[in-house]
Amino acid sequence: xxxxxxxxxxxxxxxxxxxxxxxxxxxxxxxxxxxxxxxxxxxxxxxxxxxxxxxxxxxxxxxxxxxxxxxxxxxxxxxxxxxxxxxxxxxxxxxxxxxxxxxxxxxxxxxxxxxxxxxxxxxxxxxxxxxxxxxxxxxxxxxxxxxxxxxxxxxxxxxxxxxxxxxxxxxxxxxxxxxxxxxxxxxxxxxxxx
Numbered sequence: 001x002x003x004x005x006x007x008x009x010x011x012x013x014x015x016x017x018x019x020x021x022x023x024x025x026x027x028x029x030x031x032x033x034x035x036x037x038x039x040x041x042x043x044x045x046x047x048x049x050x051x052x053x054x055x056x057x058x059x060x061x062x063x064x065x066x067x068x069x070x071x072x073x074x075x076x077x078x079x080x081x082x083x084x085x086x087x088x089x090x091x092x093x094x095x096x097x098x099x100x101x102x103x104x105x106x107x108x109x110x111x112x113x114x115x116x117x118x119x120x121x122x123x124x125x126x127x128x129x130x131x132x133x134x135x136x137x138x139x140x141x142x143x144x145x146x147x148x149x150x151x152x153x154x155x156x157x158x159x160x161x162x163x164x165x166x167x168x169x170x171x172x173x174x175x176x177x178x179x180x181x182x183x184x185x186x187x188x189x190x191x192x193x194x
Contacts, residue, residue: 096129096159103129112187116140116177121187125158144174153188160189 045051052060066072077085092098105127111120117140124133134150149170156166164185172179 096157103127105132110187112183114140114176114179114183116179119176119179119184119187123153123158123188129158131156131158138176140176140179142175142177146175149175158189160185163189 044057062072103125106125108123108125109120111118118138119140120137122135122137123131126132131153134153136146136150149167149172152166152170153163156162167181167185172181172184176184
C-alpha cells in the first residue's frame with residue numbers, strides 16, 4: 001500500500017534542546033509548514049557551529065520529545081490504518097470546501113507567455129470561494145473584448161471544473177489568438193510556477 005500525502009495547514013513546532021547555532025544563538029524549535037516562505041527559508045546546516053548528520057539531528061528531535069528514560073515506541077501503520085487515512089483524505093481533506101470554501105478573501109495574479117503573447121490574469125476570490133472580480137491584461141491581439149471572459153467567470157466557484165464549465169462553450173481564439181485551452185485553464189487554476 002502506497003502512503004498518501006496529507007496537506008497540513010497548521011504549523012507544528014518541535015522543541016530541540018541544546019542545538020547551538022553559529023554566533024551563539026540557540027535553536028529551540030523547528031517550525032514545519034506545508035509551504036516555505038522563500039525569503040525566510042534557510043538550510044539549518046548553514047547555522048550550525050559544527051556539522052550534524054541527519055541521523056544526529058533526528059536523534060536531537062527525538063530526545064526533545066522523549067525525556068531521559070522515556071520509552072520510544074515505533075508504530076508502523078497497517079493496511080487498515082492506510083485505508084482509514086485515505087478514506088479521511090478523500091472525504092474531508094481533498095474536498096473543495098476544506099481547501100477553499102472556508103478561506104478568507106484572497107487575490108491571485110498569474111502571468112504566462114503564450115504563442116499569442118503574455119496573458120496576465122488577476123482574480124479576486126471572496127470568502128466562500130466564489131470569484132468576485134476578474135481582470136485580464138496582456139500584449140495579445142484579440143478581436144473580441146476580454147471583458148466577456150471576465151464577466152463569464154464572475155460568480156463562478158474557484159474550482160477547476162467550475163471554471164472549465166464556465167468557459168466550456170467559449171472559443172478563446174477571438175479573445176487571445178493562438179492559446180491552448182488546457183494551458184489557459186492551467187494559468188487560471190493550475191499549480192504555481194516556481
